[in-house]
Amino acid sequence: MSQITRRNALAGAAALTSAGALESIRVIDVARAAAPLGGKQNSGWYRYKVGEFEITVVTDGVSFGPLSDAYVQNAPKNDVNAELVAMHYAPDKTSNWYNPIVVNTGSKLVVIDAGGGPPASQQTKGTLGQFHNNLAAAGIDKNAVDVVILSHLHGDHISGLLDSDNKLAFPNAQLLMPTGDIKFWTDESNASRFPDPVKAQFANVKRVMGALDGKVTQYEGSKELVAGITSMPTPGHTPGHTSFTIASGSDHIIHQVDVTAGMGTLFVQKPDWHFLFDVDGALAEQTRRKFYDMVAADKVRIQGYHFPFPAVGNIEKDGIGYRWVPAAWNPTI
Amino acid sequence: MSQITRRNALAGAAALTSAGALESIRVIDVARAAAPLGGKQNSGWYRYKVGEFEITVVTDGVSFGPLSDAYVQNAPKNDVNAELVAMHYAPDKTSNWYNPIVVNTGSKLVVIDAGGGPPASQQTKGTLGQFHNNLAAAGIDKNAVDVVILSHLHGDHISGLLDSDNKLAFPNAQLLMPTGDIKFWTDESNASRFPDPVKAQFANVKRVMGALDGKVTQYEGSKELVAGITSMPTPGHTPGHTSFTIASGSDHIIHQVDVTAGMGTLFVQKPDWHFLFDVDGALAEQTRRKFYDMVAADKVRIQGYHFPFPAVGNIEKDGIGYRWVPAAWNPTI
Numbered sequence: 001m002s003q004i005t006r007r008n009a010l011a012g013a014a015a016l017t018s019a020g021a022l023e024s025i026r027v028i029d030v031a032r033a034a035a036p037l038g039g040k041q042n043s044g045w046y047r048y049k050v051g052e053f054e055i056t057v058v059t060d061g062v063s064f065g066p067l068s069d070a071y072v073q074n075a076p077k078n079d080v081n082a083e084l085v086a087m088h089y090a091p092d093k094t095s096n097w098y099n100p101i102v103v104n105t106g107s108k109l110v111v112i113d114a115g116g117g118p119p120a121s122q123q124t125k126g127t128l129g130q131f132h133n134n135l136a137a138a139g140i141d142k143n144a145v146d147v148v149i150l151s152h153l154h155g156d157h158i159s160g161l162l163d164s165d166n167k168l169a170f171p172n173a174q175l176l177m178p179t180g181d182i183k184f185w186t187d188e189s190n191a192s193r194f195p196d197p198v199k200a201q202f203a204n205v206k207r208v209m210g211a212l213d214g215k216v217t218q219y220e221g222s223k224e225l226v227a228g229i230t231s232m233p234t235p236g237h238t239p240g241h242t243s244f245t246i247a248s249g250s251d252h253i254i255h256q257v258d259v260t261a262g263m264g265t266l267f268v269q270k271p272d273w274h275f276l277f278d279v280d281g282a283l284a285e286q287t288r289r290k291f292y293d294m295v296a297a298d299k300v301r302i303q304g305y306h307f308p309f310p311a312v313g314n315i316e317k318d319g320i321g322y323r324w325v326p327a328a329w330n331p332t333i
Numbered sequence: 334m335s336q337i338t339r340r341n342a343l344a345g346a347a348a349l350t351s352a353g354a355l356e357s358i359r360v361i362d363v364a365r366a367a368a369p370l371g372g373k374q375n376s377g378w379y380r381y382k383v384g385e386f387e388i389t390v391v392t393d394g395v396s397f398g399p400l401s402d403a404y405v406q407n408a409p410k411n412d413v414n415a416e417l418v419a420m421h422y423a424p425d426k427t428s429n430w431y432n433p434i435v436v437n438t439g440s441k442l443v444v445i446d447a448g449g450g451p452p453a454s455q456q457t458k459g460t461l462g463q464f465h466n467n468l469a470a471a472g473i474d475k476n477a478v479d480v481v482i483l484s485h486l487h488g489d490h491i492s493g494l495l496d497s498d499n500k501l502a503f504p505n506a507q508l509l510m511p512t513g514d515i516k517f518w519t520d521e522s523n524a525s526r527f528p529d530p531v532k533a534q535f536a537n538v539k540r541v542m543g544a545l546d547g548k549v550t551q552y553e554g555s556k557e558l559v560a561g562i563t564s565m566p567t568p569g570h571t572p573g574h575t576s577f578t579i580a581s582g583s584d585h586i587i588h589q590v591d592v593t594a595g596m597g598t599l600f601v602q603k604p605d606w607h608f609l610f611d612v613d614g615a616l617a618e619q620t621r622r623k624f625y626d627m628v629a630a631d632k633v634r635i636q637g638y639h640f641p642f643p644a645v646g647n648i649e650k651d652g653i654g655y656r657w658v659p660a661a662w663n664p665t666i
Contacts, residue, residue, distance in 0.1 A: 032505070035442040035477040037387045041666045042378050042471070047371055054370045061664040088632065088647045088658060095661060109368040127665045138375070144368040172365070265661075299421065308661035314421045325421060326659050328428060328598075328641035331394040332460045333374045 043137035044130060046310035047333045051248025053105050053228060054333070056138050057303070057310040060098035060115030060160065061130035063123075067092050070195065071262070073274040073281055083270060089263075096262050098156055099311040100131050101255065101303060102140055103246060108226050109140075111148040111170065112244060112255060113305060115160035119204075131160050132169060145173040147226055149219075151257040151305070152238040153181040154277065155204040166211050175212065178231075179220040180240025184279070198277060234259055234291060236284030237277070243291070246303075253312070255303040259284075259291050264306035268292070268315065268324045292322045301327065376470035377463060379643035380666045384581025386438050386561060387666070389471050390636070390643040393431035393448030393493065394463035396456075400425050403528065404595070406607040406614055416603060422596075429595050431489055432644040433464050434588065434636060435473055436579060441559050442473075444481040444503065445577060445588060446638060448493035452537075464493050465502060478506040480559055482552075484590040484638070485571040486514040487610065488537045499544050508545065511564075512553040513573025517612070531610060567592055567624060569617030570610070576624070579636075586645070588636040592617075592624050597639035601625070601648065601657045625655045634660065 044059035065071075071094060072080050081091040089095065098120075103110040114131065121129025135142060148170050150158055158177075163169045184190055185205040192199075209216070220240070224230045234243040237258045244255040260267035262275045271288050274281025295302050296315045304311045313326040377392035398404075404427060405413050414424040422428065431453075436443040447464065454462025468475060481503050483491055491510075496502045517523055518538040525532075542549070553573070557563045567576045570591045577588040593600035595608045604621050607614025628635050629648045637644045646659040 032477075032479070034440045035437060035474070035479075037437055037439070038380055038389060038472055039387075039666070041380055041664060042376065044662075044664045045375050047374055054372075056371060059662075059664050088634075088660070095663075097661065097664075104368060104370055106370070107367045130664060139371055141368070144365075146365070301421075308659075309664060310662070326641075327421070328430065329377075329392075329643070330428075331374060331377045331392050331430075331463060331642060333372070 044134045044309055045138035046312075046329070047138075048312065048330060049251075049333060050246055050253050051251040053103055053246065053248040055246070055253075055303070056102040056104070056140065057099050057312065058102055058131055058134045058138055058140070059309040060100055060120070060134075060156070061124070061126075061128040062098070063096045063120070063128045065094045065096065067094050068276075070276050072270075073276060073278070075270070075273050080266075080273075083266060087265065087269065089266075094263050097264070097306055097308050097311065098128060098131075099303075099305050099307070099309055100157075100160070102135070102138075102145075103226075103229060105226065105228050105248070108146045109144050110226050110229060111145050111173070112229075113151055113157040113160075113257065114148055114169065116156040117160035117162055117169070118164040119159050120156065128156075129160070132163070142170050143172055145170045147176060148173045149176045149225060149229070149244070150178070150181075151243070152178060152241040153185045153201070153205050154238065154258075155201055155208075157305075158208050159204065161208060162211050168212070168215070174217055175215055176217050176219050176225055178233075178240030178242045179218045180233075180235065181238050182216075182218060182240070184239045194279075195276075198279075234287045236280050236282075236287040237261055237275075238279050253301045253303055254295060255305075256291060256295075257305045259288050260304070261306045264304055264311075265308070265324045268322045269318065271321050293317075296322065377467045377642055378471035379645075379662070380471075381645065381663060382584075382666060383579055383586050384584035386436055386579065386581040388579070388586075388636070389435040389437070389473065390432050390645065391435055391464055391467045391471055391473070392642040393433055393453070393467075393489070394457070394459075394461040395431070396429045396453070396461045398427045398429065400427055401609075403609050405603075406609060406611070408603070408606050413599075413606075416599060420598065420602065422599075427596050430597070430639055430641050430644065431461060431464075432636075432638050432640070432642055433490075433493070435468070435471075435478075436559075436562060438559065438561050438581070441479045442477050443559050443562060444478050444506070445562075446484055446490040446493075446590065447481055447502065449489040450493035450495055450502070451497040452492050453489065461489075462493070465496070475503050476505055478503045480509060481506045482509045482558060482562070482564075482577070483511070483514075484576070485511060485574040486518045486534070486538050487571065487591075488534055488541075490638075491541050492537065494541060495544050501545070501548070507550055508548055509550050509552050509558055511566075511573030511575050512551045513566075513568065514571050515549075515551060515573070517572045527612075528609075531612075567620050569613050569615075569620040570594055570608075571612050586634045586636055587628060588638075589624060589628075590638045592621050593637070594639050597637050597644075598641070598657045601655045602651065604654050626650075629655065 046057045100113045100115050191202040230245045232243045278284040292315045316323045379390045433446045433448050524535040563578045565576045611617040625648045649656045
C-alpha cells in the first residue's frame with residue numbers, strides 16, 4: 001500500500017511553508033468506491049492531410065494467430081521467432097494489422113480496400129472486421145462514398161464490400177478492381193496448387209463477386225483512377241496487386257497496400273522472406289525491394305495496409321533489409 | 334479526372350461474365366454533393382494492460398515551434414536540422430508531444446502528470462492543453478481520481494492541476510510531488526542563472542502552488558507510492574525528476590517521463606544533446622544513458638511523456654545513441 005506517511009506529508013508542509021505559499025498539508029484518505037476499469041479501446045481512426053486532401057485511416061482491427069510453420073514460406077520457425085523477439089514482439093504469435101483508408105479529395109470520397117467484413121469479425125470475435133464501425137466513429141457515411149478502389153482480391157480487402165445481410169455496404173459507390181486479380185481469382189483451375197488458406201480465397205472471391213451483381217469496373221496499369229489517385233502495379237503478392245500514389249498540390253504519399261502483408265513490419269525487416277499469402281513469393285520479394293529502395297531513397301512518406309495502425313510512416317535501409325519508421329501521431333490535423 | 338472509361342468497364346464485364354458470376358457492368362455517375370471534409374482529429378487516448386492494471390495514455394496534445402538556437406544547448410542549429418531531416422521530420426520546426434497517463438490499479442485511480450492546462454491551451458490555440466477533454470473522451474471522471482503523482486514541477490506537468498477557473502481539476506485526489514523539485518523551484522534565488530523560458534517556471538510553480546492551498550504531499554527516493562507504482566529518481570532534467578515502475582503480477586513497464594524531453598525521439602537518438610529545459614544537462618545525459626542502457630539490455634517496455642502519442646515502446650542501442658521503437662497499436666485491449 002501507499003508509503004506516503006503523515007511524517008512525509010508534514011516534512012512537505014514545512015518546505016512549502018518556507019516558500020511562503022502554503023500553510024498546511026491535508027492527507028486525504030476518503031473511502032470511495034474503486035473506479036471501474038474502462039475495458040475498451042479508443043475507436044480506430046486517424047486523420048492527416050496530403051495537400052488539400054484529407055486521408056482518414058480507418059482500421060479494420062487485428063487478427064492474432066499462433067505462428068505456423070507455413071507463415072513464412074522459406075524460413076524455419078525458429079528464425080522467425082528470433083526475429084519476432086528481436087523486434088520486441090512475443091514469440092510464437094503473429095499480430096496481423098489491417099488498415100483501409102478513406103481519401104476525401106474535396107470532390108470525391110474514395111475508400112481504398114474494404115476490410116474483412118462480417119466473416120472476419122466472426123472468425124476473430126470482433127478483433128477484426130471493425131472497419132464499418134470505425135467509419136461511423138470517424139463520422140464517415142458509407143452512403144456518401146463515391147468510389148471504392150480494391151488493391152487486390154484477398155478476402156481481408158474485399159469481404160467488407162458486403163454487410164452482414166450480404167448487401168452492398170457502399171451502395172452508391174463505383175467499385176474498381178484490378179484486371180489481373182479478377183482473371184486470376186475467378187479461374188478456379190488456379191486453386192489446386194495452393195494450400196488450404198490460400199485456396200479458400202477462390203471461393204470467397206466467387207461469393208463476393210456474386211453478391212456484387214455485376215457492379216464492378218476493372219482497371220489495370222498506371223492510371224489516374226480518380227483525380228489525384230494513380231494506380232501503380234506492384235505484382236507478386238497477387239498477380240494484379242496494385243499500390244497507389246495519392247497527390248494533391250506539391251504533396252504526395254504512396255500507399256503500398258500489401259507490398260508487405262500479414263505482419264508487415266516483419267517482412268520489411270526481412271524482405272527475402274515469403275509470406276504464406278504471397279501468390280508468387282519471388283516476384284513479391286523483387287517488387288518489395290524495388291519499391292522500398294525507391295521510397296527510402298526519395299524519403300517518400302508511405303501508407304500501408306498491414307502495418308500497426310495508423311500505418312503511415314517511412315522506410316529506411318537497414319543492412320540487407322529495411323526498417324519501418326512510423327510517423328508521429330499528430331493530435332491536430 | 335477519372336480515367337475509367339466505358340470501354341474499360343465493358344472489358345471488365347467480359348472478363349467477369351466468362352467467370353460465370355456476373356452479367357453486366359454499370360458505371361455509376363450520380364451527381365451528388367461532395368462529402369464535407371472531417372476537419373478534426375480522433376480523440377487522443379489509448380489503453381493497454383500491465384498485468385491486472387489498465388493504463389490509459391491521455392494525450393495533452395502537441396506544441397509546434399520554430400527551431401531556436403537554444404533548443405539544443407550544446408549543438409549548432411545546422412546539426413540539429415540535419416538530424417531532424419534524417420529522422421523524417423521537417424527542418425526548422427520542433428514538434429513537442431505531451432502524454433500524461435492514468436493508471437487504474439483496480440483499487441486506485443492514479444494520474445501521472447497533469448499536462449499544461451489552460452495556459453498551454455491558450456498559448457497554442459488548443460493544440461496543447463487537451464488533457465482534460467481527452468480524459469472525458471476516455472470516460473475518466475476527474476472527480477474519481479484518487480492520486481495525482483507529479484514527476485517534476487515543470488509547467489507542462491503541473492499546470493493542468495488547475496482548471497480554467499483556477500480551481501482544483503482533481504478535487505478529490507491526493508497530490509504527490511518530489512521533494513527535490515519543491516525545494517528547487519520554490520527557491521527563487523535559483524532563477525537568475527537561467528534564460529527566460531526556464532525562469533518563467535519559477536513564477537508558474539508559485540502560481541500553481543498558491544492555488545493548491547497546501548494540498549500537497551512530498552515524496553522522494555525509491556518508494557512504493559501507490560501499490561504497484563514505485564518512484565525511481567532520475568535527476569538532471571530537474572533536480573527531483575522522477576520516473577516510475579508500474580508493476581502488476583509478473584508484468585511491468587517503466588514510465589521514463591522526461592528522461593528525454595521536448596522532442597523526446599530526437600534526444601533518444603542524440604543522448605549527448607542537452608535540451609533547453611534540462612536544468613543540469615550533464616546530469617540529464619548521464620541519467621539518460623544509464624536509464625536507456627538498462628531498458629535496452631532488459632528489453633523492458635517503457636512509457637514516455639514526450640514521445641509521439643501513445644508514447645509506449647522500446648529502446649534499442651543505435652551506434653553511440655539509441656532508437657525509439659514504438660509499440661504496435663492494439664485495436665483491442
